[in-house]
Amino acid sequence: MQRRYNTQQICFEQEFSLDGLDEALQQQAFEVMQEERQSGRIGYYDLPRNSAQMVYDAASRLHKLESKFSKSIQTIVVIGIGGSSLGIKAIDTLLHPALREQKEIVYLENSDPVELSYALERIHKGRSLFFLISKSGGTIETISIFKMMLTHFNIHLDGADKERFFIITDEGSILSQFAKQYGLNEFNIPENVGGRFSVLSAVGVLPLLAAGFNVPKILDGASSMIERFFAGQEMHVLQKAAFMTTHKEHYPINVLFGYSNLFEQLGKWFVQLWAESLGKVDAQGNRVGLTPIGLTGAVDQHSFLQLIIEGPRNKTVTFMKIDNFENGLMIPDISLKFLEKTNFANSLPFNTLINAQCDATKESLLQCDVPVDTITLARIDEETVGAILAYFELLTSAAGAMMHINTYDQPGVELGKVILQKRFAK
Amino acid sequence: MQRRYNTQQICFEQEFSLDGLDEALQQQAFEVMQEERQSGRIGYYDLPRNSAQMVYDAASRLHKLESKFSKSIQTIVVIGIGGSSLGIKAIDTLLHPALREQKEIVYLENSDPVELSYALERIHKGRSLFFLISKSGGTIETISIFKMMLTHFNIHLDGADKERFFIITDEGSILSQFAKQYGLNEFNIPENVGGRFSVLSAVGVLPLLAAGFNVPKILDGASSMIERFFAGQEMHVLQKAAFMTTHKEHYPINVLFGYSNLFEQLGKWFVQLWAESLGKVDAQGNRVGLTPIGLTGAVDQHSFLQLIIEGPRNKTVTFMKIDNFENGLMIPDISLKFLEKTNFANSLPFNTLINAQCDATKESLLQCDVPVDTITLARIDEETVGAILAYFELLTSAAGAMMHINTYDQPGVELGKVILQKRFAK
Numbered sequence: 001m002q003r004r005y006n007t008q009q010i011c012f013e014q015e016f017s018l019d020g021l022d023e024a025l026q027q028q029a030f031e032v033m034q035e036e037r038q039s040g041r042i043g044y045y046d047l048p049r050n051s052a053q054m055v056y057d058a059a060s061r062l063h064k065l066e067s068k069f070s071k072s073i074q075t076i077v078v079i080g081i082g083g084s085s086l087g088i089k090a091i092d093t094l095l096h097p098a099l100r101e102q103k104e105i106v107y108l109e110n111s112d113p114v115e116l117s118y119a120l121e122r123i124h125k126g127r128s129l130f131f132l133i134s135k136s137g138g139t140i141e142t143i144s145i146f147k148m149m150l151t152h153f154n155i156h157l158d159g160a161d162k163e164r165f166f167i168i169t170d171e172g173s174i175l176s177q178f179a180k181q182y183g184l185n186e187f188n189i190p191e192n193v194g195g196r197f198s199v200l201s202a203v204g205v206l207p208l209l210a211a212g213f214n215v216p217k218i219l220d221g222a223s224s225m226i227e228r229f230f231a232g233q234e235m236h237v238l239q240k241a242a243f244m245t246t247h248k249e250h251y252p253i254n255v256l257f258g259y260s261n262l263f264e265q266l267g268k269w270f271v272q273l274w275a276e277s278l279g280k281v282d283a284q285g286n287r288v289g290l291t292p293i294g295l296t297g298a299v300d301q302h303s304f305l306q307l308i309i310e311g312p313r314n315k316t317v318t319f320m321k322i323d324n325f326e327n328g329l330m331i332p333d334i335s336l337k338f339l340e341k342t343n344f345a346n347s348l349p350f351n352t353l354i355n356a357q358c359d360a361t362k363e364s365l366l367q368c369d370v371p372v373d374t375i376t377l378a379r380i381d382e383e384t385v386g387a388i389l390a391y392f393e394l395l396t397s398a399a400g401a402m403m404h405i406n407t408y409d410q411p412g413v414e415l416g417k418v419i420l421q422k423r424f425a426k
Numbered sequence: 427m428q429r430r431y432n433t434q435q436i437c438f439e440q441e442f443s444l445d446g447l448d449e450a451l452q453q454q455a456f457e458v459m460q461e462e463r464q465s466g467r468i469g470y471y472d473l474p475r476n477s478a479q480m481v482y483d484a485a486s487r488l489h490k491l492e493s494k495f496s497k498s499i500q501t502i503v504v505i506g507i508g509g510s511s512l513g514i515k516a517i518d519t520l521l522h523p524a525l526r527e528q529k530e531i532v533y534l535e536n537s538d539p540v541e542l543s544y545a546l547e548r549i550h551k552g553r554s555l556f557f558l559i560s561k562s563g564g565t566i567e568t569i570s571i572f573k574m575m576l577t578h579f580n581i582h583l584d585g586a587d588k589e590r591f592f593i594i595t596d597e598g599s600i601l602s603q604f605a606k607q608y609g610l611n612e613f614n615i616p617e618n619v620g621g622r623f624s625v626l627s628a629v630g631v632l633p634l635l636a637a638g639f640n641v642p643k644i645l646d647g648a649s650s651m652i653e654r655f656f657a658g659q660e661m662h663v664l665q666k667a668a669f670m671t672t673h674k675e676h677y678p679i680n681v682l683f684g685y686s687n688l689f690e691q692l693g694k695w696f697v698q699l700w701a702e703s704l705g706k707v708d709a710q711g712n713r714v715g716l717t718p719i720g721l722t723g724a725v726d727q728h729s730f731l732q733l734i735i736e737g738p739r740n741k742t743v744t745f746m747k748i749d750n751f752e753n754g755l756m757i758p759d760i761s762l763k764f765l766e767k768t769n770f771a772n773s774l775p776f777n778t779l780i781n782a783q784c785d786a787t788k789e790s791l792l793q794c795d796v797p798v799d800t801i802t803l804a805r806i807d808e809e810t811v812g813a814i815l816a817y818f819e820l821l822t823s824a825a826g827a828m829m830h831i832n833t834y835d836q837p838g839v840e841l842g843k844v845i846l847q848k849r850f851a852k
Contacts, residue, residue: 082728113753113776272729279733289737302508303698307705309838311715327539350539360846412735420786
């Protein structure tokens with residue numbers, strides 16, 4: 001009962017049952033998403049297109065800076081957390097190995113003093129550009145780290161260091177007002193684009209461009225996926241969202257099992273997207289949501305897999321793999337005495353071994369009736385990365401529409417912020 | 427209703443209700459664990475003590491090697507996956523920042539060709555010691571990587587390179603027979619110690635010693651925790667296991683929310699321990715298990731927290747924090763125009779901010795009736811790290827005993843291995 005959908009360079013295979021799924025629900029969700037887009041309420045659908053002009057503008061400004069600093073820029077510093085870092089990390093991690101000429105991106109995210117101290121050692125002011133990213137403008141980790149850096153690197157925003165800083169925030173936010181006060185480079189996140197859907201806005205575009213990634217191709221890949229979806233050519237997205245939301249009581253946990261370390265940060269980006277978008281109180285006052293888990297294959301075959309196979313049948317599993325790693329590392333044809341039983345892998349590229357491990361694990365789950373689907377990227381390039389990000393965003397919007405919730409807010413996290421501030425109120 | 431237990435340098439606080447927990451069940455589990463230990467069926471309880479002699483032996487052999495190689499060893503290479511790497515990574519990550527003089531440990535775990543290629547760039551044969559770790563001896567990733575390295579580094583096991591290799595495996599395994607054939611350095615894992623409980627056997631002891639960690643102190647910390655538990659002084663472990671297993675239908679997901687990037691690898695080690703030990707078919711044929719999730723604070727306040735607060739009430743949360751990071755990085759007392767609302771954090775050490783964020787998040791969960799407990803390490807040192815590893819192992823054994831399962835096997839993962847081999851059978 002496998003269904004297979006090929007899109008550009010990505011193959012989607014579904015091996016869960018469509019029995020009992022409401023087609024009207026899928027059509028309704030599709031219409032909700034059309035309305036979100038057409039009304040302009042939700043902006044991420046049009047980001048790839050709208051960001052293209054910004055790329056042109058930003059690229060020329062960055063180019064001038066490069067010339068001015070005599071090509072001495074070696075490090076891109078991203079100061080941001082959550083939606084202001086996860087997407088950049090996902091793209092950076094996926095694409096970095098393919099294109100070795102990029103600059104290094106250093107992330108200052110957490111309020112952990114040890115982690116920050118590590119990162120500071122890798123930054124030299126004179127060889128860096130800094131991207132300060134906060135949608136609301138007042139994120140306590142981000143602004144506190146910014147203040148620490150002003151002191152640590154003896155930064156003069158009203159003088160020589162001004163040009164090294166880029167502020168990315170909502171128009172009119174307190175951080176935007178601060179940027180204007182000092183005449184700093186500023187780029188805005190559209191108001192109708194939420195933080196976790198913002199990677200293809202200035203949030204991701206600016207630092208990735210500065211680091212040397214081919215951002216227009218990433219935007220192209222995302223744009224194609226979104227346009228194909230709205231043209232009715234990617235209806236498997238709705239089928240999958242329908243399966244996951246219809247059976248959410250039965251399968252409250254969704255595992256994303258990526259067979260490459262390259263997928264680790266994409267997994268974390270997906271976890272934010274899925275958890276924060278769908279974990280909500282619905283219109284009837286019910287707590288709803290689906291719990292995402294990111295795993296890495298083949299490593300987590302030796303960790304989490306036992307629980308999926310023999311534990312409670314409460315998980316769906318989405319496998320992700322890379323058909324062609326474009327890396328020829330091989331297992332040589334060596335037979336070691338007493339270890340002959342491992343010879344079946346001799347002469348295989350590791351590329352073949354890891355994908356065979358993915359297939360074998362999938363097969364073992366199918367034999368145990370675990371609902372499974374598989375996403376295979378032909379290879380890792382800018383277009384497939386853009387497309388896969390857009391795919392997960394569309395899937396999330398579809399699931400949110402089917403659950404009748406507000407997919408785009410996060411009211412639950414405010415309480416902790418209030419408690420934190422009160423603690424230090426004088 | 428907070429209960430607080432202080433052990434050496436660790437404070438355990440429980441803020442979940444003990445109502446409805448069966449004390450006889452806890453006593454029974456305690457007796458099961460006593461029997462496991464006294465009968466010698468389960469060996470990890472006595473590992474810290476039994477490993478002490480090995481430390482003495484191994485240290486002197488490593489010392490001789492250091493002299494022979496004129497102190498040229500800079501890199502410790504660990505070739506292993508799952509239980510053969512996760513525990514080493516957890517300890518290495520936690521303790522590394524405190525003690526900067528250690529050698530770097532490079533891990534070759536996954537069958538991912540890109541990840542392997544990255545790792546290979548960091549290894550120079552002449553400056554490395556190699557630890558090949560596989561309990562069963564036939565782990566396909568590990569042996570395949572070993573073969574690749576024989577070719578890649580032009581290694582001669584019957585000659586000059588012999589001394590650089592350490593084999594860690596079960597006595598009599600196929601890898602042990604191979605080691606004897608070539609006269610390689612060999613250390614064994616006790617047969618009664620499972621892979622995921624093996625970090626304090628030769629698996630962890632050898633590479634960590636070689637890297638320069640104070641392993642005897644780690645063993646001391648673990649030993650104290652275990653002896654105190656069996657002396658009846660850590661009964662909170664049984665209370666927590668009882669809460670988690672009694673309410674497993676209601677709270678099938680257990681979150682470990684560590685407020686420091688230092689805890690990230692500990693989280694992965696715990697995920698293996700909890701998932702693989704408890705995800706089982708029980709004596710009555712029921713699928714049981716608890717799903718672990720590792721989160722990092724404060725980062726995941728911007729990702730997963732919304733789901734915990736507003737989503738289905740199906741999660742327990744264990745916070746972990748470090749009272750004293752021994753790092754003085756501060757937020758300076760700078761007031762930036764328009765950003766004054768962030769001034770409440772001015773003049774705070776990041777150490778204080780991140781712990782206040784942990785406390786505030788905990789408070790917000792308590793207000794929403796999420797079952798919570800907190801583990802506070804006074805600081806990160808060898809003893810606390812040893813103790814916390816032992817704590818999680820004891821908790822897992824207690825939970826397994828209460829669920830009437832075999833905590834120590836992993837039959838579910840065999841099917842995938844068989845399918846993989848069949849695929850390449852000629």
